[in-house]
Every structure is written in structure tokens, then in C-alpha cells.
Amino acid sequence: MSAESRVDGGALALEARNLRKTFGADGVLDGVDLDVHENEVLLLMGPNGTGKTVLLSCLAGGLEPSAGEVRVFETPISDDDGHALSLLLQNGASVDTLSGRETAAFYARLHPEFTDRWRDLVEEFGLPDDLEKRIKYYSEGMKRKLELALALSVDAPLYLLDEPTAGVDLSTVQLFHRAIRERVAAGGTVVTTSHRPVDADLADRIAFVTGGEVTAIGTPGDLLDDVPTVVRVVGAGPSAETLESHVAGSRLFHHGDELRGFLDDGVVVADLERAAAADVTVETVEPSYTDAFNYHVHAGESDE
Ligand SMILES: Nc1ncnc2c1ncn2[C@@H]1O[C@H](COP(=O)(O)OP(=O)(O)OP(=O)(O)O)[C@@H](O)[C@H]1O
Numbered sequence: 001m002s003a004e005s006r007v008d009g010g011a012l013a014l015e016a017r018n019l020r021k022t023f024g025a026d027g028v029l030d031g032v033d034l035d036v037h038e039n040e041v042l043l044l045m046g047p048n049g050t051g052k053t054v055l056l057s058c059l060a061g062g063l064e065p066s067a068g069e070v071r072v073f074e075t076p077i078s079d080d081d082g083h084a085l086s087l088l089l090q091n092g093a094s095v096d097t098l099s100g101r102e103t104a105a106f107y108a109r110l111h112p113e114f115t116d117r118w119r120d121l122v123e124e125f126g127l128p129d130d131l132e133k134r135i136k137y138y139s140e141g142m143k144r145k146l147e148l149a150l151a152l153s154v155d156a157p158l159y160l161l162d163e164p165t166a167g168v169d170l171s172t173v174q175l176f177h178r179a180i181r182e183r184v185a186a187g188g189t190v191v192t193t194s195h196r197p198v199d200a201d202l203a204d205r206i207a208f209v210t211g212g213e214v215t216a217i218g219t220p221g222d223l224l225d226d227v228p229t230v231v232r233v234v235g236a237g238p239s240a241e242t243l244e245s246h247v248a249g250s251r252l253f254h255h256g257d258e259l260r261g262f263l264d265d266g267v268v269v270a271d272l273e274r275a276a277a278a279d280v281t282v283e284t285v286e287p288s289y290t291d292a293f294n295y296h297v298h299a300g301e302s303d304e
Helices: 003-008 052-060 100-110 117-124 140-153 170-185 197-202 220-225 237-244 269-275 289-298
Strands: 012-023 026-037 041-045 067-072 085-088 158-161 189-193 205-210 213-218 230-234 253-255 258-262 281-285
Touching: 012 052, 012 189, 026 052, 026 067, 026 189, 026 213, 041 052, 041 197, 052 085, 052 158, 052 189, 085 140, 100 117, 100 140, 117 140, 117 170, 140 158, 140 170, 158 170, 170 189, 170 197, 189 197, 197 289, 205 220, 205 289, 213 220, 213 289, 220 289, 230 269, 237 258, 237 269, 253 289, 258 289, 269 281
Parallel strands: 041 189, 041 205, 085 158, 158 189
Antiparallel strands: 012 026, 012 067, 205 213, 230 258, 230 281, 253 258
16 A cells, blocks of 8 residues: 555544643643554654653553543544554663563563564564573663564554663664564554654654644655745854844754744845855755754744
8 A cells, every 4th residue: 555545544543632641730731633544654852841652641641631532443432442553652661670581471472463573573683692681781762662562462453562662773763664664564553752863764654743732744855845945044153143133033943053934925135145245155956854953843933
């Protein structure tokens, strides 16, 4: 099935309606609406502390929302008997005093649909020699390998994965992508969070979560297309402040050693060049996922 038909295609694996979550006086989710289609990969991206883990936990039924509703395959999540989904939380499967193999045995008893697939996955991820080691001696990347292997070993129609690629090297990211795609090829649906642009390669759609809401959602291509003309500034130095008054939202974003911003309608590169010192380079560039993140997550902030 093509990515496009998966995204547009009929049935919903997951629906969240007006989901709210507060901790005491602190509001985290402020009315999240989300539809996840069967057999798609939805990537949630957003700033640190914005509520992606809280959202995943509410979607999984592990955390009670303060208001709103979650339905998994048309059934309220509270009625699910544990068969509908597999959840990977950060460090959720790790018990320091157990070995990797004991952790797998422990996990097998927890989930009714657990399979032996983890044996192949730990092999693919290059972990088999570490299975007798205690988890407390695992590096962060090793823990992620074991935890993802365990989460994908569950034969569930829906996988909710919190930052599976955090702290793993780039080759391992590709192995993780392959393992996740195998579950999708087998009919699975995936909702995953990440801060890594490379994970956009995996996504049929990306949802940007910020300020307790989904502020933009679409295919990676559509979200890149929505980004206004990106302007790249090198060597701005003290003129950065002056240049900021010429870009959308009066804000330039650090991008390594350079700055990037978005051109407002009617503003052209020559306007910035005139405002900059003579040795400053100003040019337009194709938007990257980091630009898309800055635009969809931060664009409205200066208007608040
Ligand atoms: N059990 C809890 N009690 C009180 N506050 C909580 C609880 N769990 C999460 N929070 C708060 O909810 C907010 C969102 O946290 P969450 O972990 O969902 O963010 P996140 O978007 O996943 O962040 P990151 O990208 O850094 O992992 C934070 O302010 C956090 O302190």
C-alpha cells in the first residue's frame, strides 16, 4: 500500500477528541484532536516539555485524561483488554537489576500478544552478546535497542513509541526504521515521537504539538511546502537584531553558525541585504525539517 493511500484510507486506528490533561494547576494538554489512520506512521514532534509523552500515555490508556476521549479501533481505550496496542515509554521496560534476557522474559508475562520476535530483533540491532548483562550496565543506546525489540515483539495492531531513536547512532536509526516498517508492512499502525529530523523519513504524516495542542499536521512534503521562503544569513554579527525586524515574526533562528528566518509577503532578499553589513551573506534556501519545525512550532509565538 502506498503512503498516500495509507494516509487517506478509511478506517481509524486511533481517535483523540478534545483531550485535556492537567497536573494540579498546570495544564499540559489543552484540547488535542487527533485522527490516526489504520496502517499509517504518524510522527509527533514538538518542543521539550510540551506534552508528547503525556499525550502518548493518554492515548495508550496508561494515564487518565482530565477530559476528552480516546478510541482505539472504534472502542474506548478504557474498554481495551491490552490486545490493541504496544507501548514503548522511555526506560519503561528497563529494570536495572534484571539482565536483558530476564527483561524479555518479564515483558513476555506482561503482554498477552508477546512473541519471540525479540530474538531476531536483538540480533539485527547487534545486541545478542549483551543479553546476559544487567540492564544497569547497558548504555542508553543499548537500552533503546532492547526496549524497541521488546515493544515490536508484541503482535499488536497499534504501536505507540516514545522517542525510539533517542540516543542511538545513525546506522542504528536505519535498523530501527526497517524494523518499524516491517510492522507497518504487516498491517500495523505506528504513532511515534522524535526530536530527530531523520525520523521524518519514516513518517506518512507529522503532527507538530505545541502549547498543549496539535498546531499543524500533514505529510512531510505538505508541511515543508507550507513553510514560507527560508532566508539564510551568514556572518550577521551585531546586525542580526536589525535583520530580525525584516523577517516573519521578527525572529531569526540559530542553525549551527548561521541564522535562518522566513520572508514575510512582499519582503525580498534585497531588503535584508540593504539592512545588513556589507560582509553579511543573505540568500534563500530550500526548507529543511528544522525550518519546518521552527515555522510550525514557533511561528505564532511573537503574536501572542
Ligand atoms: N506525573 C506528572 N506530574 C506532574 N507533571 C507532569 C507529570 N508528567 C509530566 N508532567 C509535566 O508535563 C509536561 C509535559 O511533559 P512530557 O514529558 O509529556 O513532555 P515531552 O513533550 O514528552 O518532552 P520531551 O520532548 O522533553 O521528552 C512537563 O511540564 C512535565 O513536567
